[in-house]
Amino acid sequence: MSVCLGTDRTGAIEFKILTKDKIEDALAVQSETMHQECIAIGMGMYEDPGAPEEMQSAFREVIKDGCTVIAVDRSDRVVAVAFNKLHVPLKPGEVDPFALFVENNIKHRSCRDLLNFLDYVESVDIFQKYNVKGVMEIFYIGTHPQYQGHGIGREITEKSLEVARGLRDGKLKQICIADKIVNEHVRPEIVFCVAASMYSQRIMEKLNFEILNELRYEEYVRGGKKMSDRIGHMHKTIRYVAHKL
Numbered sequence: 001m002s003v004c005l006g007t008d009r010t011g012a013i014e015f016k017i018l019t020k021d022k023i024e025d026a027l028a029v030q031s032e033t034m035h036q037e038c039i040a041i042g043m044g045m046y047e048d049p050g051a052p053e054e055m056q057s058a059f060r061e062v063i064k065d066g067c068t069v070i071a072v073d074r075s076d077r078v079v080a081v082a083f084n085k086l087h088v089p090l091k092p093g094e095v096d097p098f099a100l101f102v103e104n105n106i107k108h109r110s111c112r113d114l115l116n117f118l119d120y121v122e123s124v125d126i127f128q129k130y131n132v133k134g135v136m137e138i139f140y141i142g143t144h145p146q147y148q149g150h151g152i153g154r155e156i157t158e159k160s161l162e163v164a165r166g167l168r169d170g171k172l173k174q175i176c177i178a179d180k181i182v183n184e185h186v187r188p189e190i191v192f193c194v195a196a197s198m199y200s201q202r203i204m205e206k207l208n209f210e211i212l213n214e215l216r217y218e219e220y221v222r223g224g225k226k227m228s229d230r231i232g233h234m235h236k237t238i239r240y241v242a243h244k245l
Helices: 020-036 038-042 051-065 097-105 109-121 126-130 152-169 198-206 227-231
Strands: 004-007 014-017 069-072 078-087 135-143 190-195 210-216 237-244
Touching: 004 152, 014 152, 020 038, 020 051, 020 069, 020 078, 020 135, 038 109, 038 227, 051 078, 051 097, 051 109, 051 135, 069 152, 078 152, 126 190, 126 237, 135 152, 152 190, 152 198, 190 198, 198 237
Parallel strands: 135 190
Antiparallel strands: 004 014, 014 069, 069 078, 078 135, 190 237, 210 237
């Protein structure tokens, strides 16, 4: 059963927690929009044959947490998605399950570089900084090109914050996507993300996310090129940001 999170201001777009029947549609939006994603461009992912397809396996893993948010239009077409993942602090000697999945399944250089770069950007220990035991990550936001420029990115971010609050307060339940729900019963107190473009950074500023770290693309080289040479000069920095619920 789908969980409706409300509509946009026009009533034309409805937000829901992702269900099994919409997985491929959500992944199609991810595939369509990843071409615009600054880190993917900066790492040369689209110069690495097979890398974008392999990267999609990471998204299939993320959705198992059962808290990804989609936006659908009046024809029930998925037009935007926020892939959300829950995290808890690791115990001494414990390996993060998602990191283990990446180690075992992600082999393309550009994909590994992308995920390693995200880890590098996320240098602040969010559990220690905020003294919390559960957090939600907005792993990726994508809006279909035909629907960009209408504020859906901001609204799906707001709905992701609502989902996190619902999980924290026990008013929402995760939706089972695979054999079982990953990180079931985690109650997030913080939502964090990496804002890689000026557009996502603007959204996070408006929603009062705190900047924990900021790096310049021109300072990092991958595959013999500065990331900024591939990305261009419109998007200059990448930010690690967090929002206390």
